[in-house]
Amino acid sequence: MKKILLLLLGFSFLNLSAGSLPDNVYFRAMSDEMQRTMKDLRVKGSAKPFFAGYKLVDEYRHIVSASLGSKIPQREPHNSLSALVYVTAGDGQENSSGFTLASQSTYKGEEGVPAYSESVPQSYEGIRRELWKLTDDAYIFASTAYDQKKAYKKRKGLNKELPDFSQAKKASFLQEIPPFSALEEGMQERVNALSAQGKRLPYLEKFTVGRSRLQQRNYFLDSKGNFAQYYTPQDYLYIEASLRLATGEPYSFLNSYILPQDPATHPAQMQQIVEKTLAEIEKQYHAVREKKPYVGPVLFKKKAAASFFSFLFVPAASNTKPLLEGSDYNDTASGYFRDRKGMRVISPLFDVYDKPSLSQHQGKTLAGFMPVDDEGVKAEDLHLIQEGKLLAFPTIRSLVEGQKRSNGHARMSQVRLPRAGVSNLFFVPKETFSEKEMEEKLLQRCKEQELEYCYIVPSSFYYSTDEGVAFPKVVERIYTKDGRKEMVNGLKITGASSRTLRNILAAGDDTDVYNEYSKYYLFSTVSQAIVTPSVLVDEIELQSNMYIPDTPPVVPLP
Amino acid sequence: MKKLIFMFLLWIPLSLSAQGNCEIKEQLPLKLMKQELERNFKILKKQKPPIYYISYTYTQGEEISVKAVDGGIRDEFQKPVADVEVSLRAGNPQMDNTRALRGEYSFSYGLRPEESTLSNKNSLDFLRRFWSETQSLAKDAQEKLSRVQANVRSRAENKDKSDDFVFPPLSLYCHEEPLQTFDLQKIKDLLVAVSRLTIQEKNVLKSSFNFSVEQGHRYFVDSVGTQLKTPYAYIRLFYSLYGRGKDGLEIERFNDYNVSTEKELPSLQQLTEDVRKSVAELNALAQAAEGEAANVPVILKGRAAAVFVHEVMGHRLEGDQLKDADDGQTLSGKVGQQVISPLITITADPTLTYFNGEMLRGAYEYDDEGVKSRPVVLIENGVLRNFMMRSTPIEGFPVSNGHGRKERGYPAAARMSVLRATASETVPYEKLEEMLLQEIKKQNKPFGFIVEDLAGGFTFTGASMPQSFKLETKMIYKVFPDGRKEVVRGLDVIGTPLVSFNRIIAAGNDDTVFNGSCGSVSGWVPQTNISPSLLFENMEFQKAEKSAFKPPVLPAPDFKQEEK
Structure with missing residues (x-):
């Protein structure tokens, strides 16, 4: 541990001023290799490199966890340095960006690996050599893609395209990075004790409480001289439980909770979270299996509301410049906001903002913090939606119709070239209601529709946007007649689309921050925050998930 | 019962x-x-x-x-x-x-x-x-x-x-x-x-x-x-x-x-x-010049010979290979018969913890099925005697001999431990090289090979495929009849197990240990192979597969030059 702290001190900066590159090993290595790349990297007869972006991410982690009072082995505090390299070949008007073969949406490096390395040596020479090899991979791909793109555009007669690389003002951002602090002494004992509280529910087969501290340090430099150095701290508590419901059906629970940046509040918060989770699990234990379909209003509570927006809003707002895929139908999954400016795309109750400039909200880290985007453009805060109507959408340097410049929302991951993405989404309702009022509104709507009962989704869920399907583990049924509630499982949401966003009827007064990895960037480390209240949505369809559980175990729990 | x-x-x-x-x-x-x-x-x-x-x-x-x-x-x-x-x-x-x-x-x-x-x-x-x-x-x-x-x-x-x-x-x-x-x-x-x-x-x-x-x-x-x-x-x-x-x-x-x-x-x-x-x-x-396909006399030096014995014969001596009807079962029904050169004896001995002062990774006291380890003579002077067995019998071999092994998270399978090839007659390595030259001349071949290092390629054991192997040479010398040697690259050793093992005509006295981990049906297990250098009458070589990629366009950063 001492070792890590010492290293970190060596890498922190004093008297930082945006404008000149920081004098540290990361920027020295990136800058030196960048100069060589832009000056000398050429394949005779192929297009020259036009733009290159280097991103180094140094991630520090410390995790401790326990189940039912027993420690689960974890690694000591550690860090890993990864590198992403993006190169385009051609020129500002037309270059290799935005084109990929239909069967291949990644760099085609050796061994099929993208221009990405997940573990880079922590030395100047090591970083240089890694960047050298990654740049070569990226450039070979880019020069090939450039030739293919030109041929494809000729075949399709696509001659009047907007420029592939629009100009932008110089951007830089420099943040002093504090040393990474490992979790506090005694944290292992604390999570042991917290997880031991699971023993009070005798049916819990596993009750894991984990405490995780991460610090992600980002170092970005591009060939136009834009750069950024910033970090994102993340403090989480996660809880995982396995049990069999009262019906004998296997059931698993997994949730993570952002802890505020002030560690003094953590012990009380962690205790509170564990108690609430156990109470929640106790309720879920009595869930009954339901097969009957349902169409009607659904209340998405708290984290479920974040999943709802992640499921339906984020894809519409992302990837707003479709890729040319070398086929007749290009990138059908790209975000449709690109041609809907001025149209109502969500309920008029909401204004929506995307604020990459914010690193925290009400003391909680925002995972989408991004001062400069992955094409070296200052990331602008956007007012996306006003009273339900689309005002703006995230864009990148490669322009779309009606757009004059990038607003700095290019996001890159291990398997994606920089594409338009969201960062910290704020869903701000015009009017809010208490939890009780939200449930009353739900019941009111049920009565209007003459439904015997309605549903509440209480926690986050998995989804498939392409298929319009989502899988809440349990939902809560609330009866119209007397407000009685019971937990139900075995249902999935079907037939949902971005159109569903227009059906939001009301919002709660419980706005909170929910950080998540964006599913749309498959396998990526691109993270985003969704700041939202609970939402009541009309016309959601639920039907049986067709899952058939095993019979219960024949041997009772020890 | x-x-x-x-x-x-x-x-x-x-x-x-x-x-x-x-x-x-x-x-x-x-x-x-x-x-x-x-x-x-x-x-x-x-x-x-x-x-x-x-x-x-x-x-x-x-x-x-x-x-x-x-x-x-x-x-x-x-x-x-x-x-x-x-x-x-x-x-x-x-x-x-x-x-x-x-x-x-x-x-x-x-x-x-x-x-x-x-x-x-x-x-x-x-x-x-x-x-x-x-x-x-x-x-x-x-x-x-x-x-x-x-x-x-x-x-x-x-x-x-x-x-x-x-x-x-x-x-x-x-x-x-x-x-x-x-x-x-x-x-x-x-x-x-x-x-x-x-x-x-x-x-x-x-x-x-x-x-x-x-x-x-x-x-x-x-x-x-x-x-x-x-x-x-x-x-x-x-x-x-x-x-x-x-x-x-x-x-x-x-x-x-x-x-x-x-x-x-x-x-x-x-x-x-x-x-x-x-x-x-x-x-x-x-x-080095790229090698060319050839069928010539060859020496597999200690380490390369150890890899060869492991890949080509060792896997076929794992009892599980004879249980599965979909397996090629190269050695099925051959117990008591001469299957390889009479010069060679192969044993599996997980009780052997050191050899010539070198620690052996393949040693253990009990296997992963709780059976005590013990030495097993698999092939004696070319005659098949036994298999490496776990608690899954095969015909004629009803009990385990302590070779049920696995990586954590995998089910156990019969796997190698410390696999050792010995020869009934050995010569000093220098003599083996002389014998190689004689063999090249005798067969009127333009050259032979000395393989110093082999990497595991693959060996087919399934019945749907030919019972063949392909091993990548990592360090190989072309040897001319006058004794001249030159490094070549890009050659794979290919062949079939019974034919190639019957082409062994001499062995060195330079038993060499090759420790490693073998990845197979039950995951990666620590493993040791010991073999002397082996002279083969002939063996077939083919050109190796090449990557589609060139070396990087730019040379590596020259830090010394940059410092100046």
Whole structure:
């Protein structure tokens, strides 16, 4: 541990001023290799490199966890340095960006690996050599893609395209990075004790409480001289439980909770979270299996509301410049906001903002913090939606119709070239209601529709946007007649689309921050925050998930 | 059943005679595992179909890994290990769920085991992990058994009529060793220092310098009553250097040091010398002419011969290969017959812990099915005698000889341990080279080969494919009739096992150890091969596959020049 702290001190900066590159090993290595790349990297007869972006991410982690009072082995505090390299070949008007073969949406490096390395040596020479090899991979791909793109555009007669690389003002951002602090002494004992509280529910087969501290340090430099150095701290508590419901059906629970940046509040918060989770699990234990379909209003509570927006809003707002895929139908999954400016795309109750400039909200880290985007453009805060109507959408340097410049929302991951993405989404309702009022509104709507009962989704869920399907583990049924509630499982949401966003009827007064990895960037480390209240949505369809559980175990729990 | 009981009784006295250095009754994990196993077994054995055998394994220890590249640490970790594993069988020993399904593709893959740390104060989670795994696997096994039964009824009869299982003998054994501590900073400094040696080498595209430790104890109990605690320790330093020619051909040098303690690790001076030698070899390979397809006399030098014996014959001597009807079963029905050159004897001996002062990774006291290890003569002067067996019999070999092995998270399979090839007559290596020249001349060949280093390529053992092998040469010399040698590159050794092993005409007296890990059906297992250099009358070589990529367009950064 001492070792890590010492290293970190060596890498922190004093008297930082945006404008000149920081004098540290990361920027020295990136800058030196960048100069060589832009000056000398050429394949005779192929297009020259036009733009290159280097991103180094140094991630520090410390995790401790326990189940039912027993420690689960974890690694000591550690860090890993990864590198992403993006190169385009051609020129500002037309270059290799935005084109990929239909069967291949990644760099085609050796061994099929993208221009990405997940573990880079922590030395100047090591970083240089890694960047050298990654740049070569990226450039070979880019020069090939450039030739293919030109041929494809000729075949399709696509001659009047907007420029592939629009100009932008110089951007830089420099943040002093504090040393990474490992979790506090005694944290292992604390999570042991917290997880031991699971023993009070005798049916819990596993009750894991984990405490995780991460610090992600980002170092970005591009060939136009834009750069950024910033970090994102993340403090989480996660809880995982396995049990069999009262019906004998296997059931698993997994949730993570952002802890505020002030560690003094953590012990009380962690205790509170564990108690609430156990109470929640106790309720879920009595869930009954339901097969009957349902169409009607659904209340998405708290984290479920974040999943709802992640499921339906984020894809519409992302990837707003479709890729040319070398086929007749290009990138059908790209975000449709690109041609809907001025149209109502969500309920008029909401204004929506995307604020990459914010690193925290009400003391909680925002995972989408991004001062400069992955094409070296200052990331602008956007007012996306006003009273339900689309005002703006995230864009990148490669322009779309009606757009004059990038607003700095290019996001890159291990398997994606920089594409338009969201960062910290704020869903701000015009009017809010208490939890009780939200449930009353739900019941009111049920009565209007003459439904015997309605549903509440209480926690986050998995989804498939392409298929319009989502899988809440349990939902809560609330009866119209007397407000009685019971937990139900075995249902999935079907037939949902971005159109569903227009059906939001009301919002709660419980706005909170929910950080998540964006599913749309498959396998990526691109993270985003969704700041939202609970939402009541009309016309959601639920039907049986067709899952058939095993019979219960024949041997009772020890 | 009578037969089973008899064998069981016969084995007990042998197994109980082992001496350890600790008391089983004082081992908390064993006590709890036994208690939970018995509680589960009591009920599950009465189910229809019954679960008739259960074993629990708990691995407690630590893993350490340090990787240095280009003068910096690339990755390092130190992590405790506390893995819970369950194995069980549904049906009865004559037919159970583990039988391969004829005509159906099945592939066993590893799953990360559940983890739980046991303390004197808290055993609930530990017990629940075993319980949970047992319940889930019991259902899987019962379902699989019904598929096996349907498969047996509807598919062609299997020639091998042996049972699916033989109960392992009851063993009680407790052996513990203190976990070693390491001066990791010193080791990191060593790795970082040697990793700097390759930074400016123009032919080294990638390099990696690694130190790894896996150490701890394995606790094992089963429904027969066996209780074992055995230590394990694998300490290894290794490095690899890669390059790529303009034609896309990849070249590689590798070296490793398997030791018992930190003190035995190579010094900076020794490591520096070895790395420099490897760099020189890589440079020679980079300059070397591409080899051409040929069928010529060849020497496989010690290490290469050890790899060859492992890949080409070793896998075919694993008992499981003869159980599965979909397997090629190269050696089926050949017990007592001469199958390879009469010069060669092959043994598997997991009790051999050192050879010529070198630690052997493939050694162990008990296998992963709780059976005591013992030496087995597999091929004696070219005549097939035995197979490496686990608790799954094959015709003529009804009991395990302690070769059930697996990586954590995988089901066990019959696997190699310390595989040793010896020759009834040997000559000094220099003499072997003279014999090679004579053979080249005798056959009127323009050249022969000396293979110094081979990497595992692949060897087909399935019945649907030819029983052939292809091994990549990593360091090979072309030898002319006048004794001149030149490095060549880009050649693979190809052939079939029975033909090639019958072409061995002489062996050196230079027994060489090759320690490694072998990846196969039951995951990666530590393994050792020992062989003298072998002279083959002839062997076939073909051109190796090349990468589609050139070396990088720009040369590597020249740090010395930049400093100026």
